[in-house]
Structures are given as structure tokens and as C-alpha cells.
Amino acid sequence: MRYSRQAGKWTGQPAWVTALRQTTLFGGIVEARHTRALRLPAQTVLGVERTRATFLSYSKQDQANFTAGLRTLLEPGSRIDLVQETFLAMAPAAT
Numbered sequence: 001m002r003y004s005r006q007a008g009k010w011t012g013q014p015a016w017v018t019a020l021r022q023t024t025l026f027g028g029i030v031e032a033r034h035t036r037a038l039r040l041p042a043q044t045v046l047g048v049e050r051t052r053a054t055f056l057s058y059s060k061q062d063q064a065n066f067t068a069g070l071r072t073l074l075e076p077g078s079r080i081d082l083v084q085e086t087f088l089a090m091a092p093a094a095t
Helices: 016-022 041-048 058-072
Strands: 030-041 079-090
Touching: 030 041, 041 058, 041 079
Parallel strands: none
Antiparallel strands: 030 079
16 A cells, blocks of 8 residues: 555645635735754654544554554664754734
């Protein structure tokens, strides 16, 4: 089973940001980005992946298969180098 449902490439921003920018329901938008290099234990990476909405939408069998597959890729006790990217956009309601 292919676990990614994404058909295209990753974009630089979430799709909902364009809608937020174009609507008249909100005032001025504040946007912020943050990027940080991290080194996390393999068990933490596995735990994070198992709490994502995509994972939680899988059937119980697919969750078990995904977890087993990821465990085979991550060596027990190892540390994983990664880059955490965070994006925030918010706006007050228009008056």
C-alpha cells in the first residue's frame, strides 16, 4: 500500500492560505515561518507519525502495516536528523 494520498508536489504553503488571503471575512493576515534542524530518537519519530491525522484516518490494518514498515526503516535506538518546518497564518475577523 502506498501511504501518501498526495498526488502532486509539496507546495510552499498550505492551500487554505490562499483562501484566507482572498476572503473579505478577515482583516490583515499575519504569517510566520520557522525552521529548525533537530535530531530525535527513532521512537519519537515513530510516535509523532502515529499521531498525524493521515495515520489516524487509516484502517486499523493499514495503521499496523505502516507502523511495521516504518519500524523496519528506523533502527532501534538510533537518532533521526530532520528539519522541522512550522507555518502560521492568522487574521482577526473583519469588522
